[in-house]
Amino acid sequence: MSTPGRGLHGHVLDTLGPEITAGEYPPGSVLRTDELAQRFDVSRSVMREAVRVLESMHLVESRRRVGVTVRPKSEWNVYDPQVIRWRLAGKDRAPQLRSLTVLRSAIEPVAAGLAARHATAEQCAELTQCALGMVANSRGHKLEEYLVHDMAFHRVILDASGNEMFARLGDVVAEVLAGRTHHDVMFEDPDPAAVTLHVQVAEAVRAGDAARAEELTREITVGALQELDILAP
Amino acid sequence: MSTPGRGLHGHVLDTLGPEITAGEYPPGSVLRTDELAQRFDVSRSVMREAVRVLESMHLVESRRRVGVTVRPKSEWNVYDPQVIRWRLAGKDRAPQLRSLTVLRSAIEPVAAGLAARHATAEQCAELTQCALGMVANSRGHKLEEYLVHDMAFHRVILDASGNEMFARLGDVVAEVLAGRTHHDVMFEDPDPAAVTLHVQVAEAVRAGDAARAEELTREITVGALQELDILAP
DNA sequence: GTGATGAATAAGTCTGACTTTTTGTCTCCG
DNA sequence: CGGAGACAAAAAGTCAGACTTATTCATCAC
Incomplete structure (x- = not known):
């Protein structure tokens, strides 16, 4: 790959x-x-x-x-991207996706808070672009286009956090999002509330409001966890 | 090694x-x-x-x-334990220690919350033992003994979370704690407030109080971050 | 039963020859 | 002068075979 x-x-x-x-x-x-x-x-x-x-x-x-x-x-070195890919392609893709989503719920809110403090003007602009792209593709079964912007959004957040350990999880998060779209859930258009949250996160980061960015991102990841709970409680 | x-x-x-x-x-x-x-x-x-x-x-x-x-x-695969060891032993040990501590601050509170829900009776007992060991060695320059129990404490929390991604960070956290004791800070006895917090976390986990375990652990990691800030603001 | 001896085994190592891909250059022609 | 194609060199890639070494297991003596 x-x-x-x-x-x-x-x-x-x-x-x-x-x-x-x-x-x-x-x-x-x-x-x-x-x-x-x-x-x-x-x-x-x-x-x-x-x-x-x-x-x-x-x-x-x-x-x-x-x-x-x-x-x-x-x-096993479960953080090795190659190992993650192998496991996501194999049998225990479901539990793997679950544990990675829990990992996201821990990492991303903190990363968003840091991003609000450290993001450059360029990164803020990029973030807003991504959020807009998500809004534009949030209706009408344009799941693939939506996914592209969703992955880019989270990658920018992780990069902008300024922490290399967070930044290196960009690929992992992208795989989780892709996996969700392509296999498990999301047969229809994405949850409008989630789209709104992404826009608000972009805004909070741009405003430098760390606490708000963190809290909003926490809501996003809680939503992602609930999606999994609905599927396999 | x-x-x-x-x-x-x-x-x-x-x-x-x-x-x-x-x-x-x-x-x-x-x-x-x-x-x-x-x-x-x-x-x-x-x-x-x-x-x-x-x-x-x-x-x-x-x-x-x-x-x-x-x-x-x-x-680089910065989550590879071998890479982490090499970097901690080398030149950028300081920034490395910093980014790992930030990682801890994201992971451990969530892990503690999960541990409160999933820990077995045996793990609860082990946790209490670790906390007691920390208390017993918190005064009188018994840093090495303190460290052993500190490392064990955090490893049990991560294991008890029931999430394999968290569990595999036990080694990393242990290296961070060891690095802190052996090189950077902690010339004297550990902060009594931190010791108390560990005891309280053990108690919260045993009581199944997820929210409290998470919040207390967050205070621990905030303290760890502040230690670094004092040293290199 | 315990300890030493020895043989079998599979990984570890080295060497040398050969193949394949890629890149840089040189030429030839427009 | 410039681009296309041919050619040569360089370095990794591959293979086969012989040899070394550590480890385990079984046998045997005490």
Whole structure:
């Protein structure tokens, strides 16, 4: 998706990564490099590189004389964008989407508050543009266009917070929003109240009203959580 | 630290990782696999495995005919525990500690609120034990003992939240707390008010009072932020 | 039962040859 | 003078095979 097929080892990961993150191998399962190399029809060198990557994600552990053992889910680097993508594409997309939405509900309000303090004039303008784009596409089944502006809106907020840890969650939030639109909920036009909230957040940030930006964003994320609760209480 | 010297490629990473994350190579710098292999006196295979790991952390990008180029900081996987450790050990430990503390201030209050709803009896007991341990070591320059219980306390909260994304931040929070004790601030005994707050959080979680647990934890993290502000306003 | 010995195993490492892609350059023609 | 195409060089990518090393397990002596 992001950097597709960048070499043979990438192709191996495209298959093996989703398999592991989908839980197809129970924790403690043992894979052998040689067998994997045979299965994917690559040399051992290539296979070893792939294993190293999985190892750096804490998905597996490679030990002498025993093989490549799959680690329990609780040890995975669940913030690795690649791992997130694999899991969102796989079986536990629903619980994954849920835990990420909870994460959003913690991060985004604080980020919005900081954005109100630190956003540049340019970022404020961009934010308003996004909000306007959302309004313009909020009716008439223009979900895709709406989504584009929604993703951009939240990304600007996270960037404008001035905190690199928040900023790096832009991709994750975008995937969550996209997932929501494309699969789970939102069969019809977005909630008008949510659209209004986005406009108000843009306004609060521009006005430098941190407390208000935070509170409004909290309402947005609470709404997102409620959407999930309705679907799977 | 976590898994020391797990092979030659690990040793290479122990040197190269900190160098890159310390910004010793400006973004766009080009490294050549062969030269690196010579420098570290390892074979190309080993060097290639190390590069693959750096690549999976988005620290570098490997392209044919051009070499291994260092990516800008804005693209790094800053949530990778290994990257966090490298950065905390290096030059920008101060700003890193700051952005992580801001992250804490967003995550932990929400986590505490969830913990109040989901914590098991066992977790409640553990939490109280930690709080008591903090009280017992809050006076008389027993900073190390205090730290152990402090780290455990916050880890239990994050675990008890029931959200895997929060739970996986336990290590990060622990590193932040350890960094604070060992380097930046806290030359004397911890703030008595903070100790009291921890006891109260444990109590609120046990009582199932989510709102109170959240608010008290917010006060704790605000205090942590203020400590940093005093040091570098 | 306990401890030492040894053999089997699978990852780890190295080397050298070969392939493939990309980029820069040089030429040739308009 | 400028653009298109051909060519050459450079660096990563790939592979195969031989060898090393650590770990585990089983056997055997005490």
